[in-house]
Amino acid sequence: MSIATSTLRGLYEQMLLIRVFETEAERQYKAARIGGYCHLSSGQEAATVGSTHALDPGDLLVTGYRCHGFALARGVPADAVMAELFGRVDGCAHGRGGSMHLLDVSRGYYGGWGIVAGQLPIATGLALGLVRQGRAQAVLCELGDGAVNMGAWHESLNLAAVWRLPVVFLVMNNEYGMGTSVERASAVTDLYRRAASYDLPAERVDGDDLLAVAQASATLLAGAREERRAAVLELVTYRHRGHSVADAGLAYRTRGEIDEHIQRDPIFRVRALLAQEGVSDDELDGLMGAAEEQVAAAVAASVASPPPAVSTLATGMYAPGSAAQFAGMLPGAPFGERELVFAGGLGE
Ligand SMILES: Cc1ncc(C[n+]2csc(CCOP(=O)(O)OP(=O)(O)O)c2C)c(N)n1
Ligand SMILES: [Mg+2]
Incomplete structure (x- = not known):
């Protein structure tokens, strides 16, 4: 895929921002400024940025919980992502979601979901909504x-497949689900082949190759948008860090395996491409400095942002x-229930 140097440079900046953001998030978590869960995507930047780059502004993005990078790549400001991790009002989900539940509907980013595979029916429903509204847009579901x-x-x-919905399911195969390798969990380890069961087109590409990711994502998203082809x-x-910040990531894989992947860091690969295009080392180092400044400012803004008022905690829930x-479902209420449904125990 040929790409303008200025575009490649912009994508590189996004990758750097994600890496620096994740490193800082781990530090802030260990300093107890971030609560709950926190899953980092260091090492997965090419996959994250390349696929998100292929989205049109009107397309919708839905992800699982390893979502900081996707939010940043979709243009959610680092301040708003960090503040959400801190649980502050200026967070992109007003401080009510936290690390796994980032959200920015104004940018077509529909979360950030913590239940494994829980985002798939949501993305499929959003794709049905696009069809019903006659909008030629696509949903990307990570x-x-x-x-x-x-x-x-x-x-x-x-x-x-049956309803011809415009959704591309993006499987981030980082080789492990928590501590379980794909080999131990899946009879078919080329995961894209499973799409054949539903007669859906599928591709497998090197997720650490930014341009290959962008190209494949663009092709499949265009099929979804223009021909309603899921x-x-x-x-x-590969994820460089553990499953979450609570996992050292060494119990189920060797240091050697991790180092081998770190040597093939997707960020170095894009840096080498930019150097080939004539971008100087000084300029490339400067981009790193800019990412560090942006993340430091995001931390400062998050510290300064207050937590949401307790009285607003249920806002937007129902x-x-x-x-x-x-109220009608309580025992003795107008719907006629006399006792809680499971009061006598299951199966009695
Ligand atoms: C339904 C459900 N079961 C179990 C969990 C606990 N859990 C959280 S992440 C995870 C592993 C998922 O691995 P994968 O889909 O490969 O995503 P990755 O963490 O590698 O990005 C599990 C089992 C959960 N969140 N939801
Ligand atoms: Mg995984």
Whole structure:
């Protein structure tokens, strides 16, 4: 794929921002400024940035919980992503979501979902919504290699094929689901081949090759947008850090295996491409400095941002009118329930 040097430079800046952001997020987590879970995507930047780059402004993006990089690549400001990790009001989900539940509907980013494969039916439903609204746009739905063994994967791919929905399922195959390797979890380890069960087109590419990722994503998203053709794209990549910041990542893989991947760092690969295009070392180093400044500013803004008021914690949780419905479901309420459904225990 040929690409203008200025575009490549912009993508490189995004990759650097993600790497620096993730490194800082780990530091802030260990300093107890970030609570809950925190899953880093260091090492997966080419897959994240290349696929997101192929989105049109009107396309929709849905991801799992390893989502900081996707939010940044979609243009959510680093301040708003960091503040969300800190649980502050200026976070992109107003501080109510945290690391796994980033959200920015104004940029077509529909989350950030913590239940493995829970995002697939949501993405499939969003694609149905696009069809119903007559919008020629696509949904890109990111998931991990662990998610392809969930029922929601099969249900979503089947419906997407039968109803011809404009959704591309992006499988980030980083070789492990927590501590379980793909070999131990999946009978078919070329995960893209599973799409054949649903008669969907599928591709597998080196997820650490930015241009290959961008090219394959653009082709499959165009098929979804223009011909309502759902598809599967498997990106083979690797996470440098543990599953979450609570995992050292060494119990189920060797130091040697990790180092081998770090030597093939996707960021170095893009830096080498830019150097070939004549971008100087000084300029490339300057881009790193700019990313570090941006992330330092994001931390400062997050520290300064207050937590949401406790009285607003349920805001946006339920549709208007739900309170009356829930009240009606209590024992002795107008719907007639006399006891809680499971009060006597299951199976009695
Ligand atoms: C339904 C469900 N089961 C279990 C978990 C716990 N869990 C969180 S992440 C994860 C592994 C998923 O691995 P993968 O899909 O490969 O994504 P990756 O973490 O590698 O990005 C598991 C089992 C969960 N969040 N949801
Ligand atoms: Mg995985």
